[in-house]
Amino acid sequence: MSAEVTCPRCAAELRPPDARSADWTCGEHGAVLPRRPSEQPGQDALDEVLRHTHVPVWAPWPLPRDWLVTGFGSVGDERGGARAVAVALSGPGLLTGSHDLILVAEEPGIGLGAHFAGLPGTDPGPGFDRGAALTKLAAAGRSVPLWPVAAPSDRAAYVGEALGNWLWAVLWPAEAGVLLLEASALLDLREPGFALDLPYGPLSPRLTHLP
Numbered sequence: 001m002s003a004e005v006t007c008p009r010c011a012a013e014l015r016p017p018d019a020r021s022a023d024w025t026c027g028e029h030g031a032v033l034p035r036r037p038s039e040q041p042g043q044d045a046l047d048e049v050l051r052h053t054h055v056p057v058w059a060p061w062p063l064p065r066d067w068l069v070t071g072f073g074s075v076g077d078e079r080g081g082a083r084a085v086a087v088a089l090s091g092p093g094l095l096t097g098s099h100d101l102i103l104v105a106e107e108p109g110i111g112l113g114a115h116f117a118g119l120p121g122t123d124p125g126p127g128f129d130r131g132a133a134l135t136k137l138a139a140a141g142r143s144v145p146l147w148p149v150a151a152p153s154d155r156a157a158y159v160g161e162a163l164g165n166w167l168w169a170v171l172w173p174a175e176a177g178v179l180l181l182e183a184s185a186l187l188d189l190r191e192p193g194f195a196l197d198l199p200y201g202p203l204s205p206r207l208t209h210l211p
Contacts, residue, residue: 005034008075008084009111009122024077033075033083033110038207041071041088041200049074050190053082055165056105057189058139060089061196064179067091068201070100075112084112088204099176100206103186104168113168116206117149117157123166124149124159134158134177138185139167146180163188172206 005014007026014034015025023031039045049057049072059069073086084106093099104113111122119125124147133145135158144162146169151157156177157170167186171177189196 004037006037007032008035009115011035011115029111033080034077035073035075035112038071038073038203040203041069043198045072046189046198049082049085052076053085053190054080055083055085055107056140056163056167057085057087058103058105058162058167058186059087059189059196059198060101060103061185061187063089063199064091067199069198070201070204071207073112073207075106075110083107084110086112086116086207088207090201090204093176094178097173099179100172100204101176101179102168102170102204102206104170105162105165106168107165113159113166113170116170117159117168118152118155119149119157128159133160135180137180139163140186140188144186148177162186 007029009029012026024034026032067089070090071088074082075084076082086102086104089101102116106112109122114122128149129147133147136143136145139162144160146158146160149157149159155172156174160167
């Protein structure tokens with residue numbers, strides 16, 4: 001695996017396994033699963049993610065008008081495959097400007113979704129679902145409620161649970177959260193028969209820079 005892998009919780013470079021430990025290690029967070037570097041968006045990058053993932057690869061369908069898929073990210077090693085997957089999308093806002101969306105599916109305890117949401121820890125924390133859900137999305141044949149979480153002021157972040165994994169939606173800028181109200185459904189790109197002709201754009205800096 002490339003030496004460019006980073007911590008899913010803070011994006012710091014990891015120390016690789018050695019004779020003393022079989023784990024990838026972050027100086028701040030200890031043993032973690034490695035976050036792989038993102039590749040240029042396209043069918044080859046999607047196929048690579050699909051070959052190794054153990055979690056859903058979510059994409060809104062239909063895409064918002066004039067939106068593009070702008071990259072994929074994953075967390076996992078050769079032994080266990082990908083335990084978290086991020087799908088980045090970018091496009092025009094409802095009124096002005098460019099907006100970004102990252103959808104993350106991950107097993108509990110990974111921390112990739114919380115990292116993009118700007119939250120400490122690995123999961124949304126207790127009590128996140130006590131209030132009213134912002135919206136519900138159709139995903140994997142069921143209605144999935146999403147609750148807002150306390151993200152930094154430059155973004156909006158929401159989380160729910162689908163297929164036994166966390167489902168995060170993080171949007172920039174904060175007012176882009178209204179896009180979720182316009183979304184109709186999420187498709188899991190692992191499912192056979194979804195040979196979608198996805199439109200691709202340049203790699204999103206949201207995947208490659210510290211959020």
